[in-house]
Amino acid sequence: MTSLALPVGNFRTGEARTCDTTGLPVCLHAQRFIKLNAVCAVVALLVGAIGAILLGLTRWPAVHLLPADWYYRVLTLHGINMLIFWIIFLEIAILYFAGTTLLKTRLASTKLAWTSFLLMAVGAVLTNITILQGTADVMMTSYAPLQAHSNFYLGMILFAVGALLGVGNFFACVWIARRDKTYQGSMPLVAFGALAAAIIAVVAILHGAIALVPTWLWSLGLMDAPDAGWYRLLWWGIGHQSQQINVCAMVSTWYLLATLTVGAKPLNQLVCRSAFVLYVLFINIASAHHLLVDPGVSAGWKIWNTSYAMYLAVLASMIHGFTVPAAVEVAQRKKGHDRGLFGWLVKAPWANPGFSAFFLSLIIFGFIGGITGVTLGTQQINIIAHNTLRIPGHFHATVVGGTSLAFMGLCYYVVPLIFRREYAARALCRLQPYLFGIGIVLVSIGMSFAGSYGVPRRHWDVEFSGAPFAKGFDSGAHVMLGLMGIGAVLAFVGLLTFILLTVHAVFLGKRNEGRAMTAW
Amino acid sequence: MHDPQRPVPPLQRLMDNPWLLLLLGVAIPFLSYTAWGWISMMTMAKATLP
Amino acid sequence: MSDPKLVDRLERERDTEPGDHKMPGTVVLTALLLLCFVVYYFANWKALADVWHVR
Ligand code: HEM
Ligand SMILES: [Cu+2]
Numbered sequence: 001m002t003s004l005a006l007p008v009g010n011f012r013t014g015e016a017r018t019c020d021t022t023g024l025p026v027c028l029h030a031q032r033f034i035k036l037n038a039v040c041a042v043v044a045l046l047v048g049a050i051g052a053i054l055l056g057l058t059r060w061p062a063v064h065l066l067p068a069d070w071y072y073r074v075l076t077l078h079g080i081n082m083l084i085f086w087i088i089f090l091e092i093a094i095l096y097f098a099g100t101t102l103l104k105t106r107l108a109s110t111k112l113a114w115t116s117f118l119l120m121a122v123g124a125v126l127t128n129i130t131i132l133q134g135t136a137d138v139m140m141t142s143y144a145p146l147q148a149h150s151n152f153y154l155g156m157i158l159f160a161v162g163a164l165l166g167v168g169n170f171f172a173c174v175w176i177a178r179r180d181k182t183y184q185g186s187m188p189l190v191a192f193g194a195l196a197a198a199i200i201a202v203v204a205i206l207h208g209a210i211a212l213v214p215t216w217l218w219s220l221g222l223m224d225a226p227d228a229g230w231y232r233l234l235w236w237g238i239g240h241q242s243q244q245i246n247v248c249a250m251v252s253t254w255y256l257l258a259t260l261t262v263g264a265k266p267l268n269q270l271v272c273r274s275a276f277v278l279y280v281l282f283i284n285i286a287s288a289h290h291l292l293v294d295p296g297v298s299a300g301w302k303i304w305n306t307s308y309a310m311y312l313a314v315l316a317s318m319i320h321g322f323t324v325p326a327a328v329e330v331a332q333r334k335k336g337h338d339r340g341l342f343g344w345l346v347k348a349p350w351a352n353p354g355f356s357a358f359f360l361s362l363i364i365f366g367f368i369g370g371i372t373g374v375t376l377g378t379q380q381i382n383i384i385a386h387n388t389l390r391i392p393g394h395f396h397a398t399v400v401g402g403t404s405l406a407f408m409g410l411c412y413y414v415v416p417l418i419f420r421r422e423y424a425a426r427a428l429c430r431l432q433p434y435l436f437g438i439g440i441v442l443v444s445i446g447m448s449f450a451g452s453y454g455v456p457r458r459h460w461d462v463e464f465s466g467a468p469f470a471k472g473f474d475s476g477a478h479v480m481l482g483l484m485g486i487g488a489v490l491a492f493v494g495l496l497t498f499i500l501l502t503v504h505a506v507f508l509g510k511r512n513e514g515r516a517m518t519a520w
Numbered sequence: 521m522h523d524p525q526r527p528v529p530p531l532q533r534l535m536d537n538p539w540l541l542l543l544l545g546v547a548i549p550f551l552s553y554t555a556w557g558w559i560s561m562m563t564m565a566k567a568t569l570p
Numbered sequence: 571m572s573d574p575k576l577v578d579r580l581e582r583e584r585d586t587e588p589g590d591h592k593m594p595g596t597v598v599l600t601a602l603l604l605l606c607f608v609v610y611y612f613a614n615w616k617a618l619a620d621v622w623h624v625r
Contacts, residue, residue: 023577102580174538185528186536188580195538199545206546207554233557237549259576265583267590273535280541284549288557295567298560305553321603326596333592341595371607381614384621452617 009104010180016106021417021516022260029107030100034418036117037093037166038411042502044085044124045404049495051078056443056488059389060481061463071460072137079140080131083242083399084159085124090407091197091249092116092166097418098194098252099173104182108172112165119162127155139458141239144215144231153216157209160238164205167198189266189273190259193252196276197245203284204245207237229296240287243395246403247317248279250361253406254324257358260413261349261520264331267323275323278316286310289377293386306377314374321366328359352520357409357433364437365402368444369394387458390451397444400491405437408498415502416517421509426520429501436494442487446480453477 007018007025016027051074057065058074066074100107107113129151130136136148174195177183186192211234217223255272258264266272288305291297332344349355372394376385385391412429416422423429455462455477462481464471512518534540 021575023575024580171538171542178538186532189583192535195541196545199542202542203546203549227561229561230558233554233561237554241549259579259583263579265579269583270529270532273532277535277541280545281548284545285552287549287553291557296561296564297557298564301556301560305557309552318600322596322600325599326593329593329596330590341598344595366603367606371603371610374607375611375614378611378614381618384614384618 007104009106009182010176011106019101019417020512020514024101025104026418027100027106029110029113030096031418033107033113033117034093034096034414037089037096037120038414038418039506040121040124041086041089041093042411042499044081044089045495046499047128048078048082048086049492049499051075051081052495053488053492054078056485056492058460060485060488061478062482063485064461064463066460068460069134069137072139072458073131073134075458076137076139077128077131080127080156082404083140084156087242087246087399087403087407088159088163089120089124091201091245092120092163093414094249094252094410095166095170095194095198097414098191099170099177102188102191102194103173103177105173105177105180108169108176112169112172116162116165116169119158119165121162123155123157123159123162125155126151126158130155141235142215143235144218144228145225147219147225150216150219153212153219157212157216160205160208160212163201167201167205170194170198186269186273189269190252190256192273193248193255193276196280197248197252199280200241200244200248200284204238204241207234207241211235211238229294232291232294233297236287236290237284240290241284243399244279244283246399247283248276250365250403250406251276251320251324253410254320254358254362255327257354257406257409257413258324258328258331261352261355261358262328262331262335264327267327267330271319272323275316275319278312278319281312282309283313283316286313286377289382292379292382302379306379310377317370321362321370324362325359349520351430352412353429353433354409354412354520356430357405357412357437360433360437361402361406361409364397364405364441364444368441368448369398369402372448373398385451387456388451389447389455389457392457393444393447393449393451396440396447401437401440401444405433405440408433408436411498411502412520413517415505415509416512419506419509420511420513421505421507422512422518423501423505424509425501425504428497430520432494432497432501434494435497436491439487439489439491439494443484443491444487446482446484446487450477450480450484453480455481 007016009016009025011025011027015029016025019026054066054074055078057063058071096107099105130149131152136152138146138148142148142152187195211231214223214226215231218225255266285305288302292302292306328348329344332348337344337347348359372390375381376390376394412423453473453476455473462473
């Protein structure tokens with residue numbers, strides 16, 4: 001280690017180092033938990049990826065791989081490992097990073113961090129085992145009165161409590177940082193985005209607890225079944241909110257990667273921060289878009305929560321959607337890439353996987369995820385799209401092409417800077433974001449248009465083989481499902497490439513301690 | 521460090537208060553989505569058979 | 571990675587410099603996004619109108 005001197009901040013001797021590449025302080029305790037959470041995230045991603053290819057090949061009618069029971073089992077496995085475990089493990093890692101390094105603060109509590117990590121890990125393992133035993137084919141939403149084995153709910157509750165403790169540790173870091181005045185004025189923008197994510201996480205996890213604890217007691221035979229409508233109201237309080245944690249974490253990652261890769265800086269502090277505040281205040285009420293066809297809630301409630309105030313959150317996304325590329329443009333032009341309208345973009349570092357993953361994520365999230373999202377969330381239009389493949393078509397552009405791809409880009413920096421190991425097979429690394437990005441765009445478009453033909457989501461056999469009347473979808477729908485299948489294969493290859501490269505780098509990569517990381 | 525010549529705008533000073541943001545961020549969705557939704561569900565009249 | 575180091579850039583992320591607001595390319599990109607949205611949104615209302623007859 002070159003930097004023996006204690007970095008600025010409130011660190012104790014021997015508990016921090018200065019990063020040789022960025023000059024930022026790194027709390028060594030936080031570093032351990034960033035590593036542990038990131039490793040678990042990638043393991044969950046692998047489990048989810050195996051599920052992804054099996055599902056893609058089942059929903060492609062020409063292949064129709066899995067039998068019906070395994071389709072629903074794998075659908076549950078995929079949804080939970082991807083949406084919950086991969087994303088939340090990585091988000092907790094981001095919170096440890098933002099709460100310590102960016103605020104120049106030591107980790108508030110190592111004990112709390114261990115408790116959080118162990119609860120999350122045990123919960124994830126328990127839930128996965130229960131799913132694979134075939135006693136929890138209820139899909140990630142586990143809508144009561146569908147009932148899973150009690151260990152499924154117990155695992156989810158343990159995971160959620162663990163995550164809440166991790167979030168609590170982040171707030172404790174914020175508190176210490178303010179007490180010790182380790183930053184002046186406003187916290188850095190990326191840390192502010194992480195704060196927004198943490199606040200939304202609190203809302204999410206509280207709803208999760210209210211929904212799942214009674215459901216768990218019911219599965220143990222200690223209570224009556226929860227009301228189906230009530231369960232859906234509460235469950236979407238965590239289901240939707242988790243997506244908004246993703247959005248905040250992803251936007252923060254965009255800002256961070258823009259700085260790391262092209263040296264961009266936020267366009268305007270006030271504007272960027274107000275956009276995060278709009279998320280915190282208004283994005284959560286949009287959960288109501290999941291209940292737009294539910295009979296139990298009033299029209300007034302639906303309309304208020306999915307339009308009016310909710311559009312303030314859409315405004316926030318549009319602000320970030322402008323300021324992030326604008327920051328890149330400004331930085332590039334200052335470097336002399338000033339030709340014409342798009343010279344800056346052409347001359348961008350497209351061979352740096354941190355940049356390509358970030359920019360592809362921005363484009364896919366905005367052009368596909370954003371446009372479909374606002375459309376599907378419109379109450380009247382929702383009625384022609386609800387429960388069709390258009391819905392997974394939308395969120396594979398947001399949480400997969402958007403968040404997951406941005407997180408992959410982040411890993412291309414986290415591994416060299418925090419694990420202090422270099423990626424090998426650099427050419428493959430450079431190619432990987434494109435493989436995954438193009439694949440997932442095909443998946444998303446294929447699903448969306450198949451859904452427009454009326455193909456339902458969560459459906460094992462859209463051919464209805466063996467039905468007394470011939471019923472099925474016309475050839476256009478089949479072309480689209482084929483497109484989705486081909487995209488699934490591509491995206492799966494891209495995902496597997498990422499996982500192998502990352503696992504190799506983490507365990508066998510060349511060490512770079514004592515010097516700056518090899519530039520991409 | 522920010523330029524002491526330029527005062528921090530008041531709105532930004534409000535945003536610099538994480539605890540206030542936490543409070544509002546939890547209260548707004550709880551009232552607008554959860555509580556109202558719950559009430560709406562409990563007060564919905566039972567459908568009569570056709 | 572290009573200099574200056576990230577730590578210095580974060581310190582100065584609030585300062586403004588000349589050329590900080592030259593972004594015509596982004597304006598065009600976002601206008602394109604808005605256009606795509608208008609087309610898709612309109613097509614969806616049209617599709618809805620085709621199946622939901624208002625008398
Ligand atoms: C190689 C990449 C991926 C492919 C090919 C893929 C493909 C699929 C397919 C075919 C389905 C089934 C849709 C249905 O039958 O209704 C599905 C569902 C789903 N996927 Fe993915 N996916 C991928 C990555 C991801 C990632 C990274 C996430 C989250 C971060 C994710 C989240 C989900 C969710 C939440 C569902 C819905 C599960 C449910 O309906 O209960 N997927 N995916
Ligand atoms: Cu939602």
